[in-house]
Amino acid sequence: MKNYINLSDITDLQALITEAAELKKGDSTLEIGKGKTLGMLFFNPSLRTRLSTEKAGKLLGMDVMVMNAGSDSWKLEFEDGAVMDSDKAEHIKEAAAVLSQYCDIIAVRAFPDLKDREKDEAEIVLNSFKKYASVPVVNLESATGHPLQALTDALTISELKQKERPKVVLSWAPHPKALPQSVPNSFTEMMQNLDVDYVIANPKGYDLNPEIRKSVPVIHDQDEALKDADFVYMKNWSSYENYGQKLSEDRSWTLSKEKLELTNNAKVMHCLPVRRNMIIADEVLDSDNSVVIQQAGNRTYAAQAVLKEILEEKVKVTKLGKNA
Amino acid sequence: MKNYINLSDITDLQALITEAAELKKGDSTLEIGKGKTLGMLFFNPSLRTRLSTEKAGKLLGMDVMVMNAGSDSWKLEFEDGAVMDSDKAEHIKEAAAVLSQYCDIIAVRAFPDLKDREKDEAEIVLNSFKKYASVPVVNLESATGHPLQALTDALTISELKQKERPKVVLSWAPHPKALPQSVPNSFTEMMQNLDVDYVIANPKGYDLNPEIRKSVPVIHDQDEALKDADFVYMKNWSSYENYGQKLSEDRSWTLSKEKLELTNNAKVMHCLPVRRNMIIADEVLDSDNSVVIQQAGNRTYAAQAVLKEILEEKVKVTKLGKNA
Amino acid sequence: MKNYINLSDITDLQALITEAAELKKGDSTLEIGKGKTLGMLFFNPSLRTRLSTEKAGKLLGMDVMVMNAGSDSWKLEFEDGAVMDSDKAEHIKEAAAVLSQYCDIIAVRAFPDLKDREKDEAEIVLNSFKKYASVPVVNLESATGHPLQALTDALTISELKQKERPKVVLSWAPHPKALPQSVPNSFTEMMQNLDVDYVIANPKGYDLNPEIRKSVPVIHDQDEALKDADFVYMKNWSSYENYGQKLSEDRSWTLSKEKLELTNNAKVMHCLPVRRNMIIADEVLDSDNSVVIQQAGNRTYAAQAVLKEILEEKVKVTKLGKNA
Numbered sequence: 001m002k003n004y005i006n007l008s009d010i011t012d013l014q015a016l017i018t019e020a021a022e023l024k025k026g027d028s029t030l031e032i033g034k035g036k037t038l039g040m041l042f043f044n045p046s047l048r049t050r051l052s053t054e055k056a057g058k059l060l061g062m063d064v065m066v067m068n069a070g071s072d073s074w075k076l077e078f079e080d081g082a083v084m085d086s087d088k089a090e091h092i093k094e095a096a097a098v099l100s101q102y103c104d105i106i107a108v109r110a111f112p113d114l115k116d117r118e119k120d121e122a123e124i125v126l127n128s129f130k131k132y133a134s135v136p137v138v139n140l141e142s143a144t145g146h147p148l149q150a151l152t153d154a155l156t157i158s159e160l161k162q163k164e165r166p167k168v169v170l171s172w173a174p175h176p177k178a179l180p181q182s183v184p185n186s187f188t189e190m191m192q193n194l195d196v197d198y199v200i201a202n203p204k205g206y207d208l209n210p211e212i213r214k215s216v217p218v219i220h221d222q223d224e225a226l227k228d229a230d231f232v233y234m235k236n237w238s239s240y241e242n243y244g245q246k247l248s249e250d251r252s253w254t255l256s257k258e259k260l261e262l263t264n265n266a267k268v269m270h271c272l273p274v275r276r277n278m279i280i281a282d283e284v285l286d287s288d289n290s291v292v293i294q295q296a297g298n299r300t301y302a303a304q305a306v307l308k309e310i311l312e313e314k315v316k317v318t319k320l321g322k323n324a
Numbered sequence: 325m326k327n328y329i330n331l332s333d334i335t336d337l338q339a340l341i342t343e344a345a346e347l348k349k350g351d352s353t354l355e356i357g358k359g360k361t362l363g364m365l366f367f368n369p370s371l372r373t374r375l376s377t378e379k380a381g382k383l384l385g386m387d388v389m390v391m392n393a394g395s396d397s398w399k400l401e402f403e404d405g406a407v408m409d410s411d412k413a414e415h416i417k418e419a420a421a422v423l424s425q426y427c428d429i430i431a432v433r434a435f436p437d438l439k440d441r442e443k444d445e446a447e448i449v450l451n452s453f454k455k456y457a458s459v460p461v462v463n464l465e466s467a468t469g470h471p472l473q474a475l476t477d478a479l480t481i482s483e484l485k486q487k488e489r490p491k492v493v494l495s496w497a498p499h500p501k502a503l504p505q506s507v508p509n510s511f512t513e514m515m516q517n518l519d520v521d522y523v524i525a526n527p528k529g530y531d532l533n534p535e536i537r538k539s540v541p542v543i544h545d546q547d548e549a550l551k552d553a554d555f556v557y558m559k560n561w562s563s564y565e566n567y568g569q570k571l572s573e574d575r576s577w578t579l580s581k582e583k584l585e586l587t588n589n590a591k592v593m594h595c596l597p598v599r600r601n602m603i604i605a606d607e608v609l610d611s612d613n614s615v616v617i618q619q620a621g622n623r624t625y626a627a628q629a630v631l632k633e634i635l636e637e638k639v640k641v642t643k644l645g646k647n648a
Numbered sequence: 649m650k651n652y653i654n655l656s657d658i659t660d661l662q663a664l665i666t667e668a669a670e671l672k673k674g675d676s677t678l679e680i681g682k683g684k685t686l687g688m689l690f691f692n693p694s695l696r697t698r699l700s701t702e703k704a705g706k707l708l709g710m711d712v713m714v715m716n717a718g719s720d721s722w723k724l725e726f727e728d729g730a731v732m733d734s735d736k737a738e739h740i741k742e743a744a745a746v747l748s749q750y751c752d753i754i755a756v757r758a759f760p761d762l763k764d765r766e767k768d769e770a771e772i773v774l775n776s777f778k779k780y781a782s783v784p785v786v787n788l789e790s791a792t793g794h795p796l797q798a799l800t801d802a803l804t805i806s807e808l809k810q811k812e813r814p815k816v817v818l819s820w821a822p823h824p825k826a827l828p829q830s831v832p833n834s835f836t837e838m839m840q841n842l843d844v845d846y847v848i849a850n851p852k853g854y855d856l857n858p859e860i861r862k863s864v865p866v867i868h869d870q871d872e873a874l875k876d877a878d879f880v881y882m883k884n885w886s887s888y889e890n891y892g893q894k895l896s897e898d899r900s901w902t903l904s905k906e907k908l909e910l911t912n913n914a915k916v917m918h919c920l921p922v923r924r925n926m927i928i929a930d931e932v933l934d935s936d937n938s939v940v941i942q943q944a945g946n947r948t949y950a951a952q953a954v955l956k957e958i959l960e961e962k963v964k965v966t967k968l969g970k971n972a
Contacts, residue, residue: 037703047397047419051389051426055361058387063706065699071395071719073695074921083925085824085897090921093933094940095695098920101945102699176409249409272422273398273414277407285417292418297425371721371743375713375750379685382711395719500733573733596746597722597738601731609741616742621749 001309004138005126007147007189013154020155020298020305023059032311033060039103040066040140043110043125048272048299049140049148053107056303060311065103078124092125096132105136105310112143112180114244120144136310141182144209149271150186151302154194156295157231160267165195166230167264171222172202173253173279175236178246183271184237185212192216201225205247209240222253229263234270234279255280260289267291325633328462329450331471331513337478344479344622344629347383356635357384363427364390364464367434367449372596372623373464373472377431380627384635389427402448416449420456429460429634436467436504438568444468460634465506468533473595474510475626478518480619481555484591489519490554491588495546496526497577497603499560502570507595508561509536516540525549529571533564546577553587558594558603581607591615649957652786653774655795655837661802668803668946668953671707680959681708687751688714688788691758691773696920696947697788697796701755704951708959713751726772740773744780753784753958760791760828762892768792784958789830792857797919798834799950802842804943805879808915813843814878815912819870820850821901821927823884826894831919832885833860840864849873850885853895857888870901877911882918882927905931915939 003009010016038057042050050066057064067073076095077088084091099106110125120143129137139147157168168191170184184200189212191198199217200208207218219225226232234255239245254277260266268280268290276282284290327333334340362381366374374390381388391397400419401412408415423430434449444467453461463471481492492515494508508524513536515522524532525546531537543549550556558579563569578601584590592604592614600606608614651657658664686705690698698714705712715721724743725736732739747754758773768791777785787795805816816839818832832848837860839846848856849870855861867873874880882903887893902925908914916928916938924930932938 037706039699042396045395045397047391047414048422050396051363051391051423054389055387055426058361063703065702067695067699068396071693072690072698072716073693077924081925081930084923085926089923090695091924093924094920094922094944097941098696098944099699101941102703102948272418274418275408275413276401276415276417277405278409282405293421293425296418296422300426366720369719369721371715371738372746374720375687375715375747378713379711379750382685392720596742598742599732599737600725600739600741601729602733606729617745617749620742620746624750 001306001313003130003136004147004306004310005130005142006139006145007150007186007193013193016151016305016309017155017158019308020151020301021159023304023308024298024301030060030308032308033057033062036104036311037063037065037102038105038107038307039099040064040107041069041099041109042067042140043069043108046109046140048296049109052299053140053148053303056300056307059300059304060307062307078128092128093132096129097134100134103135105138105307106133107138107140109140110142112182114178114180114238117243136313138306138310143180144182145186146182146271147186148299148302148306149183150190151306152295152298153187153233153269154190155298155302156269156291157194157196160291161230163230165197167197167228168231168233169225169229170200170233170235171225171253171255172206173234173236173255174249174251175275175278176249178238178244179236181208181237181240184208184235187233188212188216199225203248203250203253205239205241206237207240208237223259223262226259226262229266232260232263232266232268234268236279251278254278255284257281257283257287260284265289269295272296325630325637327454327460328471328630328634329454329466330463330469331474331510331517337517340475340629340633341479341482343632344475344625345483347628347632348622348625354384354632356632357381357386360428360635361387361389361426362429362431362631363423364388364431365393365423365433366391366464367393367432370433370464372620373433376623377464377472377627380624380631383624383628384631386631402452416452417456420453421458424458427459429462429631430457431462431464433464434466436506438502438504438562441567460637462630462634467504468506469510470506470595471510472623472626472630473507474514475630476619476622477511477557477593478514479622479626480593480615481518481520484615485554487554489521491521491552492555492557493549493553494524494557494559495549495577495579496530497558497560497579498573498575499599499602500573502562502568503560505532505561505564508532508559511557512536512540523549527572527574527577529563529565530561531564532561547583547586550583550586553590556584556587556590556592558592560603575602578602579604579608581605584608584613589613593619596620649954649961651778651784652795652954652958653778653790654787654793655798655834655841661841664799664953664957665803665806667956668799668949669807671952671956672946672949678708678956680956681705681710684752684959685711685713685750686753686755686955687747688712688755689717689747689757690715690788691717691756694757694788696944697757700947701788701796701951704948704955707948707952708955710955726776740776741780744777745782748782751783753786753955754781755786755788757788758790760830762826762828762886765891784961786954786958791828792830793834794830794919795834796947796950796954797831798838799954800943800946801835801881801917802838803946803950804917804939805842805844808939809878811878813845815845815876816879816881817873817877818848818881818883819873819901819903820854821882821884821903822897822899823923823926824897826886826892827884829856829885829888832856832883835881836860836864847873851896851898851901853887853889854885855888856885871907871910874907874910877914880908880911880914880916882916884927899926902926903928903932905929905935908932908937913937917943920944
C-alpha cells in the first residue's frame with residue numbers, strides 16, 4: 001500500500017482485515033515504526049480518529065505529532081498559480097513537501113463544505129497532499145470518503161457475522177444538521193467488496209452518488225429494508241441530488257426497539273458520534289444488539305493495519321514536492 | 325486505588341505521600357506504564373496540571389494523549405434520555421466507553437459553572453466518566469474538588485514541617501473574578517486527614533460547604549487566624565452560601581509582609597496561578613517564606629504516585645459502558 | 649551553550665554547523681535526551697518550527713510537551729510589581745519557575761506587536777523566561793530574532809555553496825501584511841559571521857535596524873543588488889524607521905525568472921511560509937533554483953544541534969526563579 005486515500009488503495013482486503021484482527025490480539029511487540037514519525041493534520045475536529053490513529057502509530061513504535069491546521073498554524077492555499085495576497089499564508093505545495101521531510105507518513109482530515117458538489121468531489125486537500133507529499137498519505141476522513149472507518153466496519157462485521165453471507169442494511173436516520181456522505185460512501189464501497197447481501201434504505205431525495213452505489217438496491221421503505229437484516233448500520237447524511245441539503249428530519253426513521261424486531265436480531269452499528277434518540281433510540285443503543293463500542297474499539301486496529309502495511313512498503317516515493 | 329476522584333479514593337494516605345516522596349528522588353527507572361496509555365481530557369484550560377500529569381505519565385513509561393474537549397472535538401451530552409437534536413454531538417455514554425478502549429487511564433478536568441450549586445455538586449462530568457468508563461478515572465480538578473492538588477499540598481507540608489503538629493491556616497484572599505471552591509474544599513478535606521492544627525480564615529459570607537468543613541474552626545478575623553501559623557495557604561474562592569458570587573474584593577486580606585509577621589515565620593503556599601499583589605504581595609512571594617514553586621514542582625510526584633498506584637491495581641474494572 | 653536566544657549564544661559557529669550536518673546523516677542513535685523533557689510554548693502559530701523542533705527533541709530521545717499559551721492555558725503578566733486584577737492570571741515569574749521544574753529545556757515563540765519599537769526590542773517574553781527560568785531557554789522566533797532559522801540558513805548555504813566566498817543577497821519583497829523583522833535581522837547577523845559577500849536590497853524606508861546591519865551595504869535598486877548573486881534570500885519585512893508600517897506593496901520586487909537571470913544562477917531561499925507570486929513567482933519556486941524545501945528540511949538538524957549542545961552543557965543553571 002502506497003497511500004490510504006481510497007478503498008482502491010487496498011491491494012488485498014481479506015489480508016488487511018486478517019492483519020487488523022491479528023494486531024487486535026496485541027501480543028507481539030512491534031518495532032517496525034521505531035524512529036519513524038506519523039504527522040496528523042486536522043482541518044476539522046476529531047475524537048475517535050484522532051486518538052485511535054495516534055494510538056495505532058504508538059503501538060507500532062512511531063513518534064506521533066498532531067497539529068490542528070488553522071488554530072495551531074495558518075490557512076493553506078490550494079489553488080495553482082494563485083497570487084497569494086489574501087489570508088492564506090502558505091501554499092500546499094510547500095506545506096506538503098516540508099511535512100514530508102518531518103514525517104514518514106502524513107495523515108489528514110478535511111471535511112467537505114457541502115456547498116459545491118464539484119469542489120467537494122475534487123478532494124482538493126487530500127489530493128493535493130497526495131500530489132505534493134513525498135511520503136505516504138492517509139485519509140482521516142475527507143470530503144467524500146472515510147476509508148479507515150470502512151475498514152473498521154469490515155473488521156467488525158467479519159468478527160460478528162454468524163452466517164456465510166449476512167444481510168447488511170445501511171439506513172439513513174434524522175439529524176439536526178446536514179452531514180457529509182463520506183461514511184455511507186466508504187461503507188457502501190466496502191460492502192461491495194465483502195461477501196454480504198447489501199441494501200441501502202433512505203427517504204426519497206437521499207440516494208447516494210450513483211457512481212458509488214452502482215447496482216446496490218436502494219429501498220425508500222425502511223421497514224421493508226430492515227426485514228431479516230443481520231447488521232443494521234444507522235447513519236445520517238445530507239442529500240446528494242440536492243447537494244448538501246437537509247431535506248428531512250423525519251423521526252420515523254430513528255431506529256427503535258420496535259423497528260429492530262423486524263430484523264434477524266441484527267447487530268446495530270454506527271461510526272459515532274451518534275445522536276441518541278435521533279439516529280438510534282436509547283433502548284437500542286443500551287441493548288446487547290448495539291456493537292458501536294466494539295466497532296469504535298476496532299478503529300485502533302484498522303489504523304494499525306494500514307500504517308503497518310504502509311511502513312512495510314518501505315520504498316519511499318521519492319518525487320520532490322516542487323517537481324510534482 | 326481504583327479511581328482518583330475524591331480523597332476518599334485513597335486507601336492509605338501516609339503510604340501515598342511516602343510513595344510520592346520516593347518518586348521525587350527519581351533514581352529508579354519505572355517500567356510499570358510501558359505500553360499503557362494515559363488519556364487527558366480538558367474541558368478547561370490548564371498549565372501545571374496538564375504538564376505535570378503528562379510528565380508523570382511519561383516518567384512511568386506511559387504514552388500520553390492530550391485532548392482539549394471542545395476545540396479538538398465537540399460538545400458532549402450528559403443528560404440521560406436526551407433527544408440529541410441540539411449542538412451536543414456525542415453522549416458521554418459513548419465517549420467514555422470509547423475512550424476506555426484507547427486509554428488505560430482517563431484523566432479529566434471539568435470546572436463548575438458557579439451558577440447552580442446543585443448542578444455543580446452533582447459533578448456530572450467526573451461522575452459520568454466514572455459511571456461509563458471501564459478504566460480508572462483521575463480528577464484533574466472538578467466542580468468541587470482538586471484532589472491531585474491536595475495530595476501535592478500534603479506532600480509539601482510533610483516535607484517542610486518543623487514540628488510534629490504544625491498550625492496550618494487556609495486564608496481567603498481577594499480576586500477580580502469569582503473562582504471555584506475546589507482547591508479550598510480538597511485542601512480542607514486533606515488537612516482533616518493530616519496531623520495538623522487547621523483553621524480557616526475568611527470574610528463573612530465565604531464559609532465553605534459545612535459538609536466539607538465539618539468541625540474545622542472558621543475565623544472571620546484574618547489577623548487572629550494567622551497568629552503563630554506554621555503554614556499559610558492563600559486562596560480566593562467564591563461564596564458557597566450566595567453560591568458562586570463574588571461578595572468582596574477586600575484587599576486588606578492580601579497577604580503582606582506585615583501580616584506574615586503575625587505568623588511563626590510561616591511557609592506560604594498557593595496552588596498557582598497566583599494573582600500577585602491581590603492574593604499575596606510581591607514582597608512575600610519573592611521572599612524565602614514562599615514555597616509555591618516547590619509546591620508546584622511536587623505536582624509531578626503526586627500525580628506519579630496516583631498513576632502508579634492505579635496501574636498497580638491492575639485488576640481492570642470490566643463493566644461495559646453501555647451496561648452501566 | 650547555556651541558552652539559544654540570540655546568535656551571540658553560539659560559542660563556535662563552524663562547529664555547530666558541522667554538528668548539524670553530522671546529525672543530518674542520522675546514522676547514530678542518540679541517547680543524550682533520554683529522560684529529559686523539552687517544553688515548547690507557543691504564543692503564536694507555527695508549522696515548521698513546531699514540528700521540526702518537536703522532531704529534533706524526539707530524535708535526541710527527549711519527551712516533548714507542546715502548549716499553545718492562550719488557548720491551552722491563560723494570559724501571562726510580564727510587568728514587575730503589577731497588581732494583577734485584570735485578565736492576566738499568572739505572572740511570568742511563577743510560570744517560568746514552574747515550567748523549569750517540568751522541563752529540562754524551555755522553547756518559546758513570541759512575535760512582536762509591531763506597534764511600539766521600544767517594547768518589541770525589550771523582548772520581554774524571551775528575556776523574562778531567560779531571567780526567571782532555571783533551565784535553558786531556546787528562541788523559537790521572538791520579536792526581533794529567529795536564530796534557529798538563521799542557523800538553518802547557514803547550514804543550507806554551507807551545503808550548497810560552490811565557491812569559497814559566495815555572494816549572498818537578502819531582498820525585500822511585497823506582502824499583503826506588515827511582517828516582523830526577526831528573520832531578516834537574524835539572517836543579517838548570521839551572514840556577518842560567515843565568509844560571504846553580503847548585501848541587502850530593499851526599497852527606501854525599509855532599511856533594517858542600523859545596529860544589526862552595521863556596515864552591510866544596503867542597495868535600493870534590486871536589479872543592481874541581484875547581479876552575480878550566488879544566493880538570493882527573498883523575504884518581506886515591515887519598516888523599521890516607520891516602525892511596523894507597510895510602506896509599499898510594490899510587485900516589481902517579486903522575484904521573477906527574468907530577475908533571476910541577473911544572478912549567477914542563484915539558489916533561491918526563503919524561510920517559509922512563502923506567498924507565491926508575491927514574494928517569489930511560481931516559475932522560480934517550481935524551478936531547480938529554489939532550495940526552500942531543502943532549507944526547511946534543515947530546520948530539524950539546526951534545532952537538533954542546538955538542543956544537543958545545550959544538553960551536553962549539562963551544568964544546570966541553578967538560580968531559583970523567585971530569587972532572580
